[in-house]
Amino acid sequence: MQAEADGNTEAESLFHIPTDSYSIINPVDVYGPLEEVLREETIDGTPLGEVMFGEIRRYRGGGEVHMDIMFDGLEVRLPGRSDPITMGVTSGYDFFGEHAVYVEGFAQDGYCSNTMRSLTDKEVIKHVGDVRNFRTWWEELLAQVELVADDLFEFIRDAQDIDLDFSELPFTVTEFYTLLGFPDYLAERAAGDAEANAASPFEIDMWTLHSGATYALTHFFQGKEGASLDQYVRIANDILFNPEGTIERVEQSYEQQLEADGDDGSQASLAGERALASIERVSDDLQEKVEQFEEREDALRERFQEAMG
Structure with a gap:
Protein backbone atom coordinates (compact mmCIF):
# COMPACT_ATOMS: atom_id res chain seq x y z
CA MET A 1 0.00 0.00 0.00
CA GLN A 2 1.08 3.51 -0.67
CA ALA A 3 2.54 5.43 2.24
CA GLU A 4 0.58 8.36 3.68
CA ALA A 5 1.11 11.62 1.81
CA ASP A 6 3.11 13.24 4.58
CA GLY A 7 6.42 13.61 2.87
CA ASN A 8 7.61 10.05 3.48
CA THR A 9 9.01 8.52 0.31
CA GLU A 10 9.40 5.03 1.74
CA ALA A 11 6.36 2.77 1.34
CA GLU A 12 5.16 1.28 4.60
CA SER A 13 2.96 -1.80 4.92
CA LEU A 14 -0.35 -1.05 6.62
CA PHE A 15 -0.91 -4.65 7.72
CA HIS A 16 1.58 -6.58 9.78
CA ILE A 17 1.80 -9.67 11.97
CA PRO A 18 2.98 -8.53 15.43
CA THR A 19 3.75 -11.93 17.02
CA ASP A 20 4.29 -15.57 16.08
CA SER A 21 1.07 -16.52 17.90
CA TYR A 22 -0.98 -14.09 15.82
CA SER A 23 -3.11 -15.92 13.26
CA ILE A 24 -5.33 -13.84 11.00
CA ILE A 25 -9.07 -14.35 11.07
CA ASN A 26 -10.48 -13.34 7.71
CA PRO A 27 -13.48 -11.03 8.22
CA VAL A 28 -15.24 -12.82 5.34
CA ASP A 29 -15.24 -15.98 7.48
CA VAL A 30 -17.07 -14.03 10.20
CA TYR A 31 -19.46 -11.79 8.31
CA GLY A 32 -20.22 -14.09 5.36
CA PRO A 33 -22.33 -16.36 7.61
CA LEU A 34 -24.10 -13.27 9.01
CA GLU A 35 -25.27 -12.45 5.49
CA GLU A 36 -26.73 -15.96 5.21
CA VAL A 37 -28.51 -15.65 8.55
CA LEU A 38 -29.98 -12.27 7.62
CA ARG A 39 -31.39 -13.75 4.41
CA GLU A 40 -33.01 -16.71 6.17
CA GLU A 41 -34.08 -15.49 9.64
CA THR A 42 -37.31 -13.48 9.68
CA ILE A 43 -39.28 -11.01 11.77
CA ASP A 44 -43.03 -11.01 11.16
CA GLY A 45 -42.41 -13.12 8.06
CA THR A 46 -39.89 -10.71 6.50
CA PRO A 47 -36.18 -11.65 6.16
CA LEU A 48 -33.99 -9.65 8.55
CA GLY A 49 -31.84 -8.55 5.62
CA GLU A 50 -34.80 -6.66 4.16
CA VAL A 51 -35.49 -4.67 7.34
CA MET A 52 -31.84 -4.02 8.25
CA PHE A 53 -30.34 -0.53 8.37
CA GLY A 54 -27.40 1.17 10.09
CA GLU A 55 -23.92 2.54 9.50
CA ILE A 56 -20.32 1.40 9.03
CA ARG A 57 -17.26 3.32 10.27
CA ARG A 58 -13.76 2.62 8.91
CA TYR A 59 -10.39 3.53 10.41
CA ARG A 60 -6.73 2.95 9.50
CA GLY A 61 -7.25 2.24 5.83
CA GLY A 62 -9.95 -0.32 6.48
CA GLY A 63 -7.91 -2.37 8.94
CA GLU A 64 -10.37 -1.43 11.68
CA VAL A 65 -14.11 -1.43 10.97
CA HIS A 66 -17.11 -0.91 13.27
CA MET A 67 -20.77 -1.21 12.35
CA ASP A 68 -24.16 -0.71 13.96
CA ILE A 69 -27.01 -2.63 12.36
CA MET A 70 -30.65 -2.51 13.46
CA PHE A 71 -33.82 -4.26 12.37
CA ASP A 72 -37.02 -2.36 11.68
CA GLY A 73 -39.77 -4.09 13.67
CA LEU A 74 -37.48 -5.50 16.38
CA GLU A 75 -38.29 -2.69 18.75
CA VAL A 76 -39.63 -1.36 22.03
CA ARG A 77 -42.39 1.25 22.04
CA LEU A 78 -42.88 3.54 25.03
CA PRO A 79 -46.19 5.23 25.85
CA GLY A 80 -46.43 8.78 24.55
CA ARG A 81 -43.64 8.36 22.00
CA SER A 82 -44.18 8.01 18.27
CA ASP A 83 -40.63 6.75 17.59
CA PRO A 84 -39.55 3.32 18.89
CA ILE A 85 -36.32 2.06 20.41
CA THR A 86 -34.98 -0.19 17.63
CA MET A 87 -32.83 -3.21 18.49
CA GLY A 88 -29.79 -4.59 16.70
CA VAL A 89 -26.11 -5.38 17.14
CA THR A 90 -22.88 -3.43 17.04
CA SER A 91 -19.85 -5.31 15.76
CA GLY A 92 -16.32 -4.64 14.67
CA TYR A 93 -13.24 -6.17 13.07
CA ASP A 94 -9.75 -5.01 14.04
CA PHE A 95 -6.72 -6.37 12.21
CA PHE A 96 -4.33 -4.62 14.61
CA GLY A 97 -6.00 -5.13 17.97
CA GLU A 98 -5.90 -7.78 20.65
CA HIS A 99 -9.14 -9.23 19.30
CA ALA A 100 -10.29 -9.78 15.74
CA VAL A 101 -14.05 -9.50 16.17
CA TYR A 102 -16.50 -8.30 18.80
CA VAL A 103 -20.27 -8.14 18.82
CA GLU A 104 -22.86 -7.05 21.38
CA GLY A 105 -26.50 -6.04 21.62
CA PHE A 106 -27.28 -2.49 20.60
CA ALA A 107 -30.30 -0.22 20.25
CA GLN A 108 -31.13 3.25 19.01
CA ASP A 109 -33.80 5.43 20.57
CA GLY A 110 -35.60 7.02 17.62
CA TYR A 111 -37.06 9.70 19.89
CA CYS A 112 -33.66 11.31 20.47
CA SER A 113 -31.22 9.31 18.26
CA ASN A 114 -29.39 8.10 21.37
CA THR A 115 -27.56 4.78 21.12
CA MET A 116 -27.72 2.13 23.83
CA ARG A 117 -24.69 -0.16 23.78
CA SER A 118 -23.64 -3.35 25.60
CA LEU A 119 -27.22 -4.60 25.94
CA THR A 120 -25.85 -8.14 25.83
CA ASP A 121 -22.49 -9.44 27.03
CA LYS A 122 -19.75 -8.57 24.54
CA GLU A 123 -18.63 -11.64 22.59
CA VAL A 124 -14.99 -11.45 21.50
CA ILE A 125 -12.90 -13.60 19.16
CA LYS A 126 -9.13 -13.18 19.28
CA HIS A 127 -6.60 -13.38 16.45
CA VAL A 128 -5.66 -17.02 17.05
CA GLY A 129 -7.18 -18.54 13.94
CA ASP A 130 -10.27 -19.64 15.87
CA VAL A 131 -12.51 -20.26 12.86
CA ARG A 132 -15.66 -21.67 14.41
CA ASN A 133 -19.19 -22.21 13.13
CA PHE A 134 -19.97 -18.52 12.78
CA ARG A 135 -23.42 -19.15 11.37
CA THR A 136 -24.57 -20.75 14.64
CA TRP A 137 -22.74 -18.01 16.56
CA TRP A 138 -24.70 -15.27 14.78
CA GLU A 139 -28.00 -17.11 15.20
CA GLU A 140 -27.43 -17.34 18.96
CA LEU A 141 -26.39 -13.68 19.27
CA LEU A 142 -29.45 -12.44 17.39
CA ALA A 143 -31.62 -14.62 19.63
CA GLN A 144 -30.10 -12.79 22.64
CA VAL A 145 -31.02 -9.43 21.12
CA GLU A 146 -34.62 -10.57 20.70
CA LEU A 147 -34.69 -11.56 24.38
CA VAL A 148 -33.46 -8.09 25.40
CA ALA A 149 -36.18 -6.51 23.27
CA ASP A 150 -38.76 -8.54 25.18
CA ASP A 151 -37.51 -7.31 28.59
CA LEU A 152 -36.25 -3.79 27.88
CA PHE A 153 -39.70 -2.22 28.18
CA GLU A 154 -40.07 -3.63 31.71
CA PHE A 155 -36.66 -2.33 32.80
CA ILE A 156 -37.50 1.13 31.45
CA ARG A 157 -40.92 1.18 33.08
CA ASP A 158 -39.42 0.25 36.47
CA ALA A 159 -36.66 2.87 36.10
CA GLN A 160 -39.30 5.52 35.37
Whole structure:
Protein backbone atom coordinates (compact mmCIF):
# COMPACT_ATOMS: atom_id res chain seq x y z
CA MET A 1 0.00 0.00 0.00
CA GLN A 2 1.08 3.51 -0.67
CA ALA A 3 2.54 5.43 2.24
CA GLU A 4 0.58 8.36 3.68
CA ALA A 5 1.11 11.62 1.81
CA ASP A 6 3.11 13.24 4.58
CA GLY A 7 6.42 13.61 2.87
CA ASN A 8 7.61 10.05 3.48
CA THR A 9 9.01 8.52 0.31
CA GLU A 10 9.40 5.03 1.74
CA ALA A 11 6.36 2.77 1.34
CA GLU A 12 5.16 1.28 4.60
CA SER A 13 2.96 -1.80 4.92
CA LEU A 14 -0.35 -1.05 6.62
CA PHE A 15 -0.91 -4.65 7.72
CA HIS A 16 1.58 -6.58 9.78
CA ILE A 17 1.80 -9.67 11.97
CA PRO A 18 2.98 -8.53 15.43
CA THR A 19 3.75 -11.93 17.02
CA ASP A 20 4.29 -15.57 16.08
CA SER A 21 1.07 -16.52 17.90
CA TYR A 22 -0.98 -14.09 15.82
CA SER A 23 -3.11 -15.92 13.26
CA ILE A 24 -5.33 -13.84 11.00
CA ILE A 25 -9.07 -14.35 11.07
CA ASN A 26 -10.48 -13.34 7.71
CA PRO A 27 -13.48 -11.03 8.22
CA VAL A 28 -15.24 -12.82 5.34
CA ASP A 29 -15.24 -15.98 7.48
CA VAL A 30 -17.07 -14.03 10.20
CA TYR A 31 -19.46 -11.79 8.31
CA GLY A 32 -20.22 -14.09 5.36
CA PRO A 33 -22.33 -16.36 7.61
CA LEU A 34 -24.10 -13.27 9.01
CA GLU A 35 -25.27 -12.45 5.49
CA GLU A 36 -26.73 -15.96 5.21
CA VAL A 37 -28.51 -15.65 8.55
CA LEU A 38 -29.98 -12.27 7.62
CA ARG A 39 -31.39 -13.75 4.41
CA GLU A 40 -33.01 -16.71 6.17
CA GLU A 41 -34.08 -15.49 9.64
CA THR A 42 -37.31 -13.48 9.68
CA ILE A 43 -39.28 -11.01 11.77
CA ASP A 44 -43.03 -11.01 11.16
CA GLY A 45 -42.41 -13.12 8.06
CA THR A 46 -39.89 -10.71 6.50
CA PRO A 47 -36.18 -11.65 6.16
CA LEU A 48 -33.99 -9.65 8.55
CA GLY A 49 -31.84 -8.55 5.62
CA GLU A 50 -34.80 -6.66 4.16
CA VAL A 51 -35.49 -4.67 7.34
CA MET A 52 -31.84 -4.02 8.25
CA PHE A 53 -30.34 -0.53 8.37
CA GLY A 54 -27.40 1.17 10.09
CA GLU A 55 -23.92 2.54 9.50
CA ILE A 56 -20.32 1.40 9.03
CA ARG A 57 -17.26 3.32 10.27
CA ARG A 58 -13.76 2.62 8.91
CA TYR A 59 -10.39 3.53 10.41
CA ARG A 60 -6.73 2.95 9.50
CA GLY A 61 -7.25 2.24 5.83
CA GLY A 62 -9.95 -0.32 6.48
CA GLY A 63 -7.91 -2.37 8.94
CA GLU A 64 -10.37 -1.43 11.68
CA VAL A 65 -14.11 -1.43 10.97
CA HIS A 66 -17.11 -0.91 13.27
CA MET A 67 -20.77 -1.21 12.35
CA ASP A 68 -24.16 -0.71 13.96
CA ILE A 69 -27.01 -2.63 12.36
CA MET A 70 -30.65 -2.51 13.46
CA PHE A 71 -33.82 -4.26 12.37
CA ASP A 72 -37.02 -2.36 11.68
CA GLY A 73 -39.77 -4.09 13.67
CA LEU A 74 -37.48 -5.50 16.38
CA GLU A 75 -38.29 -2.69 18.75
CA VAL A 76 -39.63 -1.36 22.03
CA ARG A 77 -42.39 1.25 22.04
CA LEU A 78 -42.88 3.54 25.03
CA PRO A 79 -46.19 5.23 25.85
CA GLY A 80 -46.43 8.78 24.55
CA ARG A 81 -43.64 8.36 22.00
CA SER A 82 -44.18 8.01 18.27
CA ASP A 83 -40.63 6.75 17.59
CA PRO A 84 -39.55 3.32 18.89
CA ILE A 85 -36.32 2.06 20.41
CA THR A 86 -34.98 -0.19 17.63
CA MET A 87 -32.83 -3.21 18.49
CA GLY A 88 -29.79 -4.59 16.70
CA VAL A 89 -26.11 -5.38 17.14
CA THR A 90 -22.88 -3.43 17.04
CA SER A 91 -19.85 -5.31 15.76
CA GLY A 92 -16.32 -4.64 14.67
CA TYR A 93 -13.24 -6.17 13.07
CA ASP A 94 -9.75 -5.01 14.04
CA PHE A 95 -6.72 -6.37 12.21
CA PHE A 96 -4.33 -4.62 14.61
CA GLY A 97 -6.00 -5.13 17.97
CA GLU A 98 -5.90 -7.78 20.65
CA HIS A 99 -9.14 -9.23 19.30
CA ALA A 100 -10.29 -9.78 15.74
CA VAL A 101 -14.05 -9.50 16.17
CA TYR A 102 -16.50 -8.30 18.80
CA VAL A 103 -20.27 -8.14 18.82
CA GLU A 104 -22.86 -7.05 21.38
CA GLY A 105 -26.50 -6.04 21.62
CA PHE A 106 -27.28 -2.49 20.60
CA ALA A 107 -30.30 -0.22 20.25
CA GLN A 108 -31.13 3.25 19.01
CA ASP A 109 -33.80 5.43 20.57
CA GLY A 110 -35.60 7.02 17.62
CA TYR A 111 -37.06 9.70 19.89
CA CYS A 112 -33.66 11.31 20.47
CA SER A 113 -31.22 9.31 18.26
CA ASN A 114 -29.39 8.10 21.37
CA THR A 115 -27.56 4.78 21.12
CA MET A 116 -27.72 2.13 23.83
CA ARG A 117 -24.69 -0.16 23.78
CA SER A 118 -23.64 -3.35 25.60
CA LEU A 119 -27.22 -4.60 25.94
CA THR A 120 -25.85 -8.14 25.83
CA ASP A 121 -22.49 -9.44 27.03
CA LYS A 122 -19.75 -8.57 24.54
CA GLU A 123 -18.63 -11.64 22.59
CA VAL A 124 -14.99 -11.45 21.50
CA ILE A 125 -12.90 -13.60 19.16
CA LYS A 126 -9.13 -13.18 19.28
CA HIS A 127 -6.60 -13.38 16.45
CA VAL A 128 -5.66 -17.02 17.05
CA GLY A 129 -7.18 -18.54 13.94
CA ASP A 130 -10.27 -19.64 15.87
CA VAL A 131 -12.51 -20.26 12.86
CA ARG A 132 -15.66 -21.67 14.41
CA ASN A 133 -19.19 -22.21 13.13
CA PHE A 134 -19.97 -18.52 12.78
CA ARG A 135 -23.42 -19.15 11.37
CA THR A 136 -24.57 -20.75 14.64
CA TRP A 137 -22.74 -18.01 16.56
CA TRP A 138 -24.70 -15.27 14.78
CA GLU A 139 -28.00 -17.11 15.20
CA GLU A 140 -27.43 -17.34 18.96
CA LEU A 141 -26.39 -13.68 19.27
CA LEU A 142 -29.45 -12.44 17.39
CA ALA A 143 -31.62 -14.62 19.63
CA GLN A 144 -30.10 -12.79 22.64
CA VAL A 145 -31.02 -9.43 21.12
CA GLU A 146 -34.62 -10.57 20.70
CA LEU A 147 -34.69 -11.56 24.38
CA VAL A 148 -33.46 -8.09 25.40
CA ALA A 149 -36.18 -6.51 23.27
CA ASP A 150 -38.76 -8.54 25.18
CA ASP A 151 -37.51 -7.31 28.59
CA LEU A 152 -36.25 -3.79 27.88
CA PHE A 153 -39.70 -2.22 28.18
CA GLU A 154 -40.07 -3.63 31.71
CA PHE A 155 -36.66 -2.33 32.80
CA ILE A 156 -37.50 1.13 31.45
CA ARG A 157 -40.92 1.18 33.08
CA ASP A 158 -39.42 0.25 36.47
CA ALA A 159 -36.66 2.87 36.10
CA GLN A 160 -39.30 5.52 35.37
CA ASP A 161 -40.78 4.78 38.81
CA ILE A 162 -37.52 5.63 40.62
CA ASP A 163 -37.06 9.38 41.11
CA LEU A 164 -34.06 11.22 42.51
CA ASP A 165 -35.04 14.46 44.25
CA PHE A 166 -31.98 16.63 43.71
CA SER A 167 -33.40 19.33 45.98
CA GLU A 168 -32.83 16.84 48.83
CA LEU A 169 -29.40 15.64 47.67
CA PRO A 170 -26.01 17.30 48.32
CA PHE A 171 -25.01 17.44 44.66
CA THR A 172 -26.34 18.80 41.37
CA VAL A 173 -27.39 16.72 38.38
CA THR A 174 -24.03 17.46 36.73
CA GLU A 175 -22.21 16.34 39.87
CA PHE A 176 -24.29 13.14 39.89
CA TYR A 177 -22.64 12.16 36.61
CA THR A 178 -19.14 13.24 37.67
CA LEU A 179 -19.49 11.22 40.88
CA LEU A 180 -20.28 8.21 38.70
CA GLY A 181 -17.07 8.77 36.74
CA PHE A 182 -18.04 10.84 33.71
CA PRO A 183 -15.53 13.54 32.70
CA ASP A 184 -16.81 17.08 33.16
CA TYR A 185 -17.62 17.73 29.49
CA LEU A 186 -19.82 14.61 29.30
CA ALA A 187 -21.40 15.21 32.72
CA GLU A 188 -22.49 18.70 31.67
CA ARG A 189 -24.05 17.43 28.44
CA ALA A 190 -25.78 14.53 30.21
CA ALA A 191 -27.19 16.79 32.92
CA GLY A 192 -28.44 19.33 30.41
CA ASP A 193 -30.33 16.67 28.49
CA ALA A 194 -31.78 15.01 31.61
CA GLU A 195 -32.98 18.33 33.04
CA ALA A 196 -34.51 19.35 29.71
CA ASN A 197 -36.48 16.09 29.40
CA ALA A 198 -37.61 15.76 33.02
CA ALA A 199 -41.00 16.98 34.24
CA SER A 200 -39.03 18.88 36.91
CA PRO A 201 -35.30 19.70 36.73
CA PHE A 202 -35.05 18.85 40.44
CA GLU A 203 -36.85 15.49 40.40
CA ILE A 204 -35.57 13.18 37.68
CA ASP A 205 -36.26 9.47 37.20
CA MET A 206 -33.56 6.89 36.47
CA TRP A 207 -34.67 6.31 32.87
CA THR A 208 -34.31 10.03 32.11
CA LEU A 209 -30.91 10.08 33.84
CA HIS A 210 -29.88 7.06 31.75
CA SER A 211 -31.07 8.82 28.59
CA GLY A 212 -29.01 11.87 29.53
CA ALA A 213 -25.93 9.68 29.79
CA THR A 214 -26.54 7.96 26.44
CA TYR A 215 -27.22 11.35 24.83
CA ALA A 216 -23.82 12.63 25.97
CA LEU A 217 -22.01 9.48 24.84
CA THR A 218 -23.79 9.33 21.48
CA HIS A 219 -23.33 12.93 20.43
CA PHE A 220 -20.37 14.34 22.37
CA PHE A 221 -17.92 11.56 23.32
CA GLN A 222 -14.44 12.66 22.23
CA GLY A 223 -12.87 9.43 21.08
CA LYS A 224 -13.66 6.26 19.19
CA GLU A 225 -14.71 2.75 20.07
CA GLY A 226 -12.56 1.17 22.76
CA ALA A 227 -12.03 0.63 26.47
CA SER A 228 -12.74 4.24 27.43
CA LEU A 229 -16.14 4.31 25.71
CA ASP A 230 -16.98 0.86 27.10
CA GLN A 231 -16.33 2.12 30.63
CA TYR A 232 -18.77 5.01 30.26
CA VAL A 233 -21.36 2.78 28.57
CA ARG A 234 -21.29 0.47 31.61
CA ILE A 235 -21.89 3.47 33.89
CA ALA A 236 -24.83 4.58 31.75
CA ASN A 237 -26.34 1.10 31.62
CA ASP A 238 -26.09 0.70 35.38
CA ILE A 239 -28.31 3.76 35.82
CA LEU A 240 -31.05 1.83 33.99
CA PHE A 241 -30.36 -1.80 34.87
CA ASN A 242 -28.71 -1.47 38.29
CA PRO A 243 -30.06 1.63 40.07
CA GLU A 244 -28.98 0.37 43.49
CA GLY A 245 -25.39 -0.09 42.33
CA THR A 246 -25.50 3.38 40.79
CA ILE A 247 -26.54 5.04 44.06
CA GLU A 248 -23.92 3.04 45.97
CA ARG A 249 -21.23 4.23 43.56
CA VAL A 250 -22.36 7.85 43.96
CA GLU A 251 -22.33 7.49 47.75
CA GLN A 252 -18.82 5.98 47.77
CA SER A 253 -17.49 8.70 45.46
CA TYR A 254 -19.06 11.43 47.56
CA GLU A 255 -17.60 9.95 50.74
CA GLN A 256 -14.14 9.75 49.15
CA GLN A 257 -14.51 13.37 48.11
CA LEU A 258 -15.28 14.38 51.69
CA GLU A 259 -12.25 12.48 52.97
CA ALA A 260 -10.03 14.10 50.35
CA ASP A 261 -11.27 17.51 51.51
CA GLY A 262 -9.85 16.68 54.94
CA ASP A 263 -12.87 17.30 57.20
CA ASP A 264 -11.72 17.52 60.84
CA GLY A 265 -14.83 17.50 63.01
CA SER A 266 -15.73 21.03 61.98
CA GLN A 267 -19.04 22.38 60.75
CA ALA A 268 -18.08 21.16 57.29
CA SER A 269 -17.74 17.63 58.65
CA LEU A 270 -21.22 17.74 60.16
CA ALA A 271 -22.61 19.00 56.86
CA GLY A 272 -20.86 16.13 55.10
CA GLU A 273 -22.41 13.60 57.44
CA ARG A 274 -25.86 15.04 56.82
CA ALA A 275 -25.21 14.90 53.08
CA LEU A 276 -24.22 11.24 53.26
CA ALA A 277 -27.32 10.51 55.30
CA SER A 278 -29.49 12.02 52.55
CA ILE A 279 -27.87 9.73 49.96
CA GLU A 280 -28.36 6.72 52.23
CA ARG A 281 -32.06 7.55 52.51
CA VAL A 282 -32.34 7.36 48.73
CA SER A 283 -30.60 3.98 48.81
CA ASP A 284 -32.94 2.73 51.53
CA ASP A 285 -35.98 3.86 49.55
CA LEU A 286 -34.72 1.83 46.59
CA GLN A 287 -34.59 -1.46 48.46
CA GLU A 288 -38.19 -2.44 47.89
CA LYS A 289 -37.77 -1.99 44.12
CA VAL A 290 -34.34 -3.58 43.80
CA GLU A 291 -35.56 -7.15 44.00
CA GLN A 292 -37.64 -6.89 40.85
CA PHE A 293 -34.62 -5.53 38.92
CA GLU A 294 -32.42 -8.36 40.18
CA GLU A 295 -35.01 -11.04 39.45
CA ARG A 296 -35.57 -9.76 35.93
CA GLU A 297 -31.83 -9.52 35.24
CA ASP A 298 -31.22 -13.06 36.56
CA ALA A 299 -34.06 -14.43 34.43
CA LEU A 300 -32.73 -12.64 31.36
CA ARG A 301 -29.21 -14.02 31.90
CA GLU A 302 -30.62 -17.54 32.22
CA ARG A 303 -32.36 -17.12 28.89
CA PHE A 304 -29.10 -15.79 27.40
CA GLN A 305 -27.36 -18.99 28.44
CA GLU A 306 -30.12 -21.07 26.88
CA ALA A 307 -29.92 -19.05 23.66
CA MET A 308 -26.15 -19.63 23.47
CA GLY A 309 -26.72 -23.37 23.73
